[in-house]
Amino acid sequence: MSDTEARKQFVEDLTDQSDDFSRWYLEVVRKAQLADYTPVRGSMVIRPYGYALWENIQRLLDRRIKATGHQNAYFPLLIPESLLKLEADHVEGFAPECAWVTQGGSEKLEERYAIRPTSEAIIGHLYSRWIESYRDLPVLMNQWCNVMRWEKVTRPFLRTTEFLWQEGHTAHATEPEAREEVLRMLEVYREFVETELAIPVHVGQKSDAERFAGAHETHTVEALMKDGKALQAGTSHHLGQHFAKVFDITYQDEQGKRQYVWQTSWGVTTRLIGALVMVHGDDQGLRLPPNVAPVQAVIVPIWRKEADRVAVRAFVERVREALGDRVRLHVDDRDQYSPGWKYNEYEMRGVPVRLEVGPKDVANQAVMSVRRDSRAKESIPLAALAERLPALLADIQVSLYAQAEGFRAANTVIAHSKAEVIAHFEAERRGFVVAPWDGSAEFEAEVKEKTGATLRCMPSDTSRFSAIERPGHRVALFARSY
């Protein structure tokens, strides 16, 4: 039996991606113990392994948010209906998916509260109190929190009733400053997602049809999942003065004149975890980028005889000491599972590197490393481990990105007209299609109606698509999406 056949037989009931991608996704999320269902409709529990992933995402992104001058704060979960209603487009966008609190204890409330679907309204209200002078600007705040949207159809991480995110909210004296902020944070997202999550993205602006409710402009980073559908991985909104006007957020400029502020908001969510799963996962389970993997390397000790056991244990301790805190290491010394069982388990959970330590390795004063991404094996001498393992992890990070980029390139096609865009999705239903867009809503609507694909963004970098640039047209990226 070949290695591949043996693997197929033993991988416990994981649906192949090619058989049913949705099913594969749901199975991986649960078998890898990222999340599970709960008694609350549409709300999942993020289990410790999944939450550790989120904590790594938070840590790496929070660092960047602070490095660009922002401070964290926390605003109320509940938003008075009167505040939410102030911005007309905003309410219209969110009213259908608001959950409401109407009672406290045994008393009915005079005014009901929305459980925040996003915090523009409550933050706008407070900014109007805090901002008086141009000297108070810019205001650069961010909050990490949960939000709730009463979605009709839910899927773990991709769309849940309650989810976790960060939302940045800023106020600026001038339009150019706000625009700069919007693009700065968009670039932070691009760099973060590509560097830490190893997911290549297209950066661009949303069309009017896809714009955030109440925003002047919405910018996005869009990624391509392995089933050929696009996923919005982060957004950055230029709010203009819409909220400033309804919440009366004004300042006195240097001439003593009253001015409305210019605002932005930007966010990424736990949906990023879904993106990680769907961009890097394979038929054996997750493949996590080392930079965010809760466990970067797992040691599986192997022994036959009691004497081996003692020797292996002692050697594992030396390995642990040699590595110190250079890698996030887990030693699985449970003796109720065989090494083979553990191999499959950690492949399902996407641990980037497995280190096998058995009698042979002890004899060689080395460990046998196996990469999750390529399955390449390599014996690493104990003396070289502290150098070699971090290098191996770095290489896996790069390799996962390269694979994802290769997949995206292979699933991106150029179309020269609306008819070609439609023809592509009628034939394929997957991938990115880049095409010249005349800017009309009719174009978008027709593509959407006939194929289900939407205009994901107008890429800001069109250098690779110069062949289709045309006067009076924008380069646009179409895809079916989550």
Next chain:
RNA sequence: CGGGGCGUGGCUCAGCCUGGUAGAGCACCUGGUUCGGGACCAGGGGGUCGGAGGUUCAAAUCCUCUCGCCCCGACCA
């Protein structure tokens, strides 16, 4: 929210059509042998069949309602 499918020990599912009071594999517990790709033997615990109501001498099985999950579509991070 429309169309379709499914809810039976922790998991995957059989039983339902043709009512007679619940079964398999895996998982779990105990003991022993094992351990380099999901080990084996022996013994053992666990479900009242998503929920409510109805029909019946009798309901997992038939009827009604309801909740949840999955897929496809419309809406959204």
